[in-house]
Amino acid sequence: MRVYLDNAATTPLDPEVVSAMTDVLSNCFGNPSAQHAIGRNAKGVMEMARRKIAELINAKPSEILFTSGGTEADNIVIRSAVNDLGIKHIITSPIEHHAVLSTVEEMHHKGVAEMHLVSINDKGEIDLAHLEQLTSQYPGSLISLMHANNEIGTLLDLKKVSAIAKKYNCLFHSDTVQTIGHYKIDVEELGLDFLVCSAHKFNGPKGSGFLFVKNTHKLRPIITGGGQEKNMRAGTENLHGIVGLAKALEISHSIMPEKQQKLQALKSLMRTLIAAEIPGVGFNGVQEDDKSLYTVLNVSLPPNPAGDMLLFKLDIEGVCASGGSACSSGASKGSHVLAAIHHPDERTGVRFSFGKFTTEEDIRFAVEKLRKVVTE
Numbered sequence: 001m002r003v004y005l006d007n008a009a010t011t012p013l014d015p016e017v018v019s020a021m022t023d024v025l026s027n028c029f030g031n032p033s034a035q036h037a038i039g040r041n042a043k044g045v046m047e048m049a050r051r052k053i054a055e056l057i058n059a060k061p062s063e064i065l066f067t068s069g070g071t072e073a074d075n076i077v078i079r080s081a082v083n084d085l086g087i088k089h090i091i092t093s094p095i096e097h098h099a100v101l102s103t104v105e106e107m108h109h110k111g112v113a114e115m116h117l118v119s120i121n122d123k124g125e126i127d128l129a130h131l132e133q134l135t136s137q138y139p140g141s142l143i144s145l146m147h148a149n150n151e152i153g154t155l156l157d158l159k160k161v162s163a164i165a166k167k168y169n170c171l172f173h174s175d176t177v178q179t180i181g182h183y184k185i186d187v188e189e190l191g192l193d194f195l196v197c198s199a200h201k202f203n204g205p206k207g208s209g210f211l212f213v214k215n216t217h218k219l220r221p222i223i224t225g226g227g228q229e230k231n232m233r234a235g236t237e238n239l240h241g242i243v244g245l246a247k248a249l250e251i252s253h254s255i256m257p258e259k260q261q262k263l264q265a266l267k268s269l270m271r272t273l274i275a276a277e278i279p280g281v282g283f284n285g286v287q288e289d290d291k292s293l294y295t296v297l298n299v300s301l302p303p304n305p306a307g308d309m310l311l312f313k314l315d316i317e318g319v320c321a322s323g324g325s326a327c328s329s330g331a332s333k334g335s336h337v338l339a340a341i342h343h344p345d346e347r348t349g350v351r352f353s354f355g356k357f358t359t360e361e362d363i364r365f366a367v368e369k370l371r372k373v374v375t376e
């Protein structure tokens with residue numbers, strides 16, 4: 001038996017998505033920029049996907065920019081905000097995904113924009129009072145804070161941050177890669193300037209995602225050489241990926257309440273079973289249901305015989321998970337998130353993450369194997 005509990009890394013494709021994509025691959029090969037009938041047909045298919053996505057997040061179709069996924073979308077926002085929108089200060093957190101953190105660090109080291117890190121607590125929650133202090137000190141900044149942390153699942157209240165952003169005339173970018181497709185997101189209601197999405201986190205294809213850019217902002221491309229995507233992203237569009245993305249998002253929205261209920265229950269079950277089976281265990285990140293991603297459970301294991309080989313041993317036992325140690329000592333590998341929340345180096349953090357195909361049997365199997373590798 002093999003159990004896949006690494007859905008925050010990527011998810012298996014939904015068969016309906018595969019079928020929609022195969023249809024495009026077989027029957028719709030045109031270049032959406034071409035003027036003839038075959039090209040116009042491809043363009044029509046692409047624009048239908050854009051409309052569907054826009055509708056699902058309450059945006060305008062013209063505010064959806066197709067990208068190769070979350071990393072590219074994060075890069076576009078940060079680089080373009082500095083290059084084209086006059087941003088001189090970026091406020092972010094130490095637990096952002098590297099797509100954000102490395103890009104902001106690069107801007108900082110080049111001296112084109114200053115990076116300011118907002119404080120977090122040991123559960124990965126943003127200190128909103130500190131955020132307000134930074135924004136009042138640096139009005140007109142770009143705020144880049146993720147909606148849910150991909151390693152520990154802690155959620156951010158986007159509305160509160162967007163209120164602070166408005167008060168100090170800041171732009172607000174949120175990396176919503178781990179929440180789009182799992183929660184209903186309304187860009188209008190949340191007051192976001194930019195958000196990013198990656199299809200492979202909700203049973204869509206890899207290499208396909210989008211960036212929401214509020215209509216009032218005009219970004220120049222970071223990859224040049226074509227007028228696609230309203231001159232904001234050059235290159236022939238990945239049509240089958242775009243169609244797969246739209247289909248996956250549509251399906252995710254149609255099953256969202258049931259999926260949330262099911263996965264929340266599986267997450268609680270896993271936490272209860274692990275707490276009962278493994279003495280000295282803890283859980284990283286906020287544990288209240290409404291403040292934590294229901295697809296992620298990050299377990300903090302006490303020092304154990306498996307040590308650094310824990311994930312490898314779990315894999316041999318048939319369980320796919322991810323994680324590691326904090327490595328705040330500066331070793332090349334290790335989690336910057338666990339280091340930032342002061343997870344002790346001698347403990348191991350294991351992330352189990354759930355998707356719509358996860359079953360109770362998977363959870364029970366994984367807990368039994370975890371108990372085995374930690375105690376034997």
Ligand SMILES: Cc1ncc(COP(=O)(O)O)c(C=O)c1O
Nearest residue numbers: 069070071097099150175177198
């Ligand atoms: C929070 C977050 N941002 C960005 C990314 C990168 O997305 P992509 O794989 O589409 O480049 C990931 C993927 O792991 C993620 O979890």
